[in-house]
Every structure is written in structure tokens, then in C-alpha cells.
Amino acid sequence: MSKIIFRQLFDAESSTYTYLLGSNKEAILIDPVFEQADRDLKLVNELGLQLKYAINTHCHADHVTSTGLIKSRLPHVKSMIAKVSGAKADIHLLEGDKIHVGDLEFKCIATPGHTNGCMCFYLEKEGVLFTGDAILIRGCGRTDFQQGDSGRLYDGVWQKIFTLPEETIIYPAHDYKGNTSSTVGEEKKLNPRFTKSKQEFIDFMKNLGLAYPKKIDVSLPANLECGIDYKPQ
Numbered sequence: 001m002s003k004i005i006f007r008q009l010f011d012a013e014s015s016t017y018t019y020l021l022g023s024n025k026e027a028i029l030i031d032p033v034f035e036q037a038d039r040d041l042k043l044v045n046e047l048g049l050q051l052k053y054a055i056n057t058h059c060h061a062d063h064v065t066s067t068g069l070i071k072s073r074l075p076h077v078k079s080m081i082a083k084v085s086g087a088k089a090d091i092h093l094l095e096g097d098k099i100h101v102g103d104l105e106f107k108c109i110a111t112p113g114h115t116n117g118c119m120c121f122y123l124e125k126e127g128v129l130f131t132g133d134a135i136l137i138r139g140c141g142r143t144d145f146q147q148g149d150s151g152r153l154y155d156g157v158w159q160k161i162f163t164l165p166e167e168t169i170i171y172p173a174h175d176y177k178g179n180t181s182s183t184v185g186e187e188k189k190l191n192p193r194f195t196k197s198k199q200e201f202i203d204f205m206k207n208l209g210l211a212y213p214k215k216i217d218v219s220l221p222a223n224l225e226c227g228i229d230y231k232p233q
């Protein structure tokens, strides 16, 4: 097994975490942000990695993905997103698909509910799970747009995430309070939303009262096209 490279990168404007993983000279970027493409590609280059995939956990509503921009600069890179998201990509993912990057194997776990096309990426051997917005640390993605469905989110998290080993490390797509990671065991015990009953969770999510993301009207159409041809105003 070759050395694994892992970086958790942050976009302060959208509070998005982008993850760079490398193994055997190959690399993948998870949830890359348009405005951070230079930073991310510089790092890939500095680390002597060849970027193979740029992947999104879901069609983001709050920021534009950089997958289109990255592909315009590095045409060999393949973009990926869940097929059900309805977004364009070179590769459309289904539940149970495997993504190989060097010695790393990511298993795709569909966890709809925040959006209908949300997917988690699981490194089983390493015990690491990239959850997108399905689970945030002590929270979860909102369910009030993009075919959001609180009941589906609750069931998916309990059936597919909370059944993983307790020590599995969770890396979410966002954090608004400075948290960086958690574990399955920690969230199962301490997440104030998922420790509710299903009906309490549904009622809680109905009354979340969050303002829509500031960039939703720009981000959603751009991300449905995988960020290709997006030009910031």
C-alpha cells in the first residue's frame, strides 16, 4: 500500500470543505469550489499528483463547483456525480459503484434526503466516510429544496451510515462552527437531530427556518451543467 495523501481544504465564503486524496501518484478532489480552483490545482501539482477525478457529493445550492473549470484546464480529468442528481458529468454514479484512485477504493453510498442525488463516499479499508451534506457535524443538510425529504434522510442515515463501524471518521462538505471531523459513534450519540425520533426529526426540519443560500439562483443551474461555461458576474 502506497502512502495516502489527504488534505482538508476550506472555502471561507461558503464554509465548504474540499478534500484532496492521493495515492500512487493519482488524485481525486471531492466537492471542489469554483473560486478555489487555482489553490487546489496548485496543491495537486506541488504534491506531484495526477488529478484523475473531480467529484461532487451532490448538486450544490450554495456555491458553484469547479469541476467544469478544472476540466477546461485538465481535459483528462473526469467529473462524477450521482446519476439521480440530474446533473451533467462524465461519469454518473450509482449505489454500490466503486471509484479507484491509486490504491484507494471509494464505495458509493446513496443517502438521498438533503437532495435526491446525495452520495457519500466510503473508504472502507481506511475507515473514512465523506458525507457531503447528509450528515454535518452535530447537524445535517436542510431538506426544504432540491427534492429534499427529511424522512428519507433520517432513514438513510440510520440504515446506511450509523450501521458502519463506530470509529469511522466522518468528513462533511460544510461546517459553520469550526469543526473539522467527527465519527459515526460520536454522531450516533450526540447529533441533536438524528438522536430524535423520526417524526420529531421531520417536524424539526420543517421548522428550521433557514434563509435560502445567497447564491442558489446562480449555483443550481451552473452545477446542473457541472460548472461548464460558468462565468462569474
Ligand SMILES: N[C@@H](CCC(=O)N[C@@H](CSS)C(=O)NCC(=O)O)C(=O)O
Residues within 6 Å of the ligand: 014, 060, 061, 062, 133, 139, 140, 141, 142, 143, 174, 176, 210, 211, 212, 213, 214, 215
Ligand atoms: N448561509 C449559507 C447557506 C447555509 C445553508 O443553507 N447550508 C446548507 C448546506 S449548503 S446546501 C444546509 O443544509 N445547512 C443546514 C444547517 O442546518 O445549517 C449561504 O447563504 O450560502
Ligand SMILES: [Fe+2]
Residues within 6 Å of the ligand: 058, 059, 060, 061, 062, 114, 133, 141
Ligand atoms: Fe448542499
